[in-house]
Amino acid sequence: MDLYDSVVARTVERGGTAVALGGLDSGKTSFCRMCAAVAVRLGSTVAYVDSDVGQSTVGPPTTIGLKFISSADDLEPERLARADAIYFVGSTSPKGHMLPMVIGAMKLVEQARAAGADLIVVDTTGFIHGTQGQVLKIHKVEALRPEAVIGFQRGGELEPILGSVRRMLPPEVDALSVDPAVEATSVEERASLRQEGLRRFFEPPLNHWKVKTSVFVPSIPPELDPASLDRLLVGLEDGKGNCIGLGILEHREDGLRMISTEGEGAKALRLGSVRVTEDFGTTGVDLRDIFISD
Ligand SMILES: Nc1ncnc2c1ncn2[C@@H]1O[C@H](COP(=O)(O)OP(=O)(O)OP(=O)(O)O)[C@@H](O)[C@H]1O
Ligand SMILES: [Mg+2]
Incomplete structure (x- = not known):
């Protein structure tokens, strides 16, 4: 079993809340879906909280979404896009919207916890750089109180955030290298995905x-x-x-x-x-x- 598979297995086994962090195109969504797929196969109650307001997986862009996953079919993109609950942030980027980003993610994670989810996976935006990125992610981890944080990085770009979490907060932290097979999404593709997401909604x-x-x-x-x-x-x-x-x-x-x-x-x-x-x-x-x- 390689490191990626063992982190997936450990995340599922541990249960509770797991937050995936990483820059753009680092494999956050794939990891969340993989964990959800494995957990649901093992009979766990799974919730997917998608706090990526730009490249949305659950709910339309500009919102944070919660989806309860009861079967592998729920992880198909079209089904996953149909949220059970949404929180309106009103922007496709966290910049200037830190409070709604944190409060919204916290509300939906609390809702999933109250519903008795065994595993809550939290997908996030690729906004990790600079002081703003650090401030957002650290406060989000602080507010969500996850059992685990899984970071995906190419170089050491996530170290400032992961280091702060390790020093300051209780979750277990795993750092994984971005798989070289991960494909980048162009700015135009991102805009068109956002457009399609809103149109569909x-x-x-x-x-x-x-x-x-x-x-x-x-x-x-x-x-x-x-x-x-x-x-x-x-x-x-x-x-x-x-x-x-x-x-x-x-x-x-x-x-x-x-x-x-x-x-x-x-x-x-x-x-x-x-x-x-x-x-x-x-x-x-x-x-x-x-x-x-x-
Ligand atoms: N471990 C992996 N091995 C091979 N390909 C992968 C792996 N993880 C993700 N991919 C592929 O790379 C692309 C980007 O992955 P993914 O969407 O999970 O990244 P992301 O960090 O969520 O991106 P975004 O910043 O757009 O939200 C996808 O096409 C996905 O299928
Ligand atoms: Mg994603």
């Missing part, structure tokens, strides 16, 4: 709503021109702490409207930081630029 039939400006979180300044909210992505909140779907705002002459994946039940709209084109392309927006009064 916004599959018709869709709902059209009039939107009151009082429902936004964060609340919008009274002097804000509603036209600046046109095509902004929003998360639909049910008022009990759950995200029930996504919407796209549309500014019309007669007021603000929303195309949404849900018919009813939204009590608040969390404002995202991306605009969505008609064909589901995304561009980042800084809400502070819209809320000029800040």
Whole structure:
């Protein structure tokens, strides 16, 4: 048995929560799916928490997703994409969204724990570099309280994070070398995967709503021109702490409207930081630029 297989076996046997860390194209998702596949074959209750808001495996881009895996079929990409629960971060990158990234992952891991999952695998973004990357991953590990952290690296790029976790926090840490067979995904492919993920989530039939400006979180300044909210992505909140779907705002002459994946039940709209084109392309927006009064 090679090192990779033995880390998979140990992760499954240990159970609890296991967080996969690594840069872009380092094998994080493959590892999570492999562990989930082995565990489900052995009869364990498995949950997959996907906190990668860009290259999403569970749920649409801009969200963190939770999927309970009850059979090998649930690990097929199309099935895995259909989340049991999502948390709206509203961005395809963690930059500037550290709090929702950590809180969202923590909420969904807690939900999986409360449901009695034997193994919770946590997939993450490739945002590991610099102080920001370290700050995000260390706080995420601290918040998720995993039993294990599995790092994938080419050189020593993850050492600052793994070293801090080893020094400071309880999980067992395994470092694996990225398999040379791992293929890179180009920037264009990544953008097109995000686009497809959103398109799939916004599959018709869709709902059209009039939107009151009082429902936004964060609340919008009274002097804000509603036209600046046109095509902004929003998360639909049910008022009990759950995200029930996504919407796209549309500014019309007669007021603000929303195309949404849900018919009813939204009590608040969390404002995202991306605009969505008609064909589901995304561009980042800084809400502070819209809320000029800040
Ligand atoms: N151990 C491995 N051996 C061979 N190929 C692998 C291995 N792990 C992953 N791959 C392949 O490499 C590619 C990237 O892997 P994967 O999607 O798991 O990486 P990732 O770190 O999740 O990437 P991303 O940054 O896009 O989320 C995939 O096509 C996958 O099939
Ligand atoms: Mg991945």
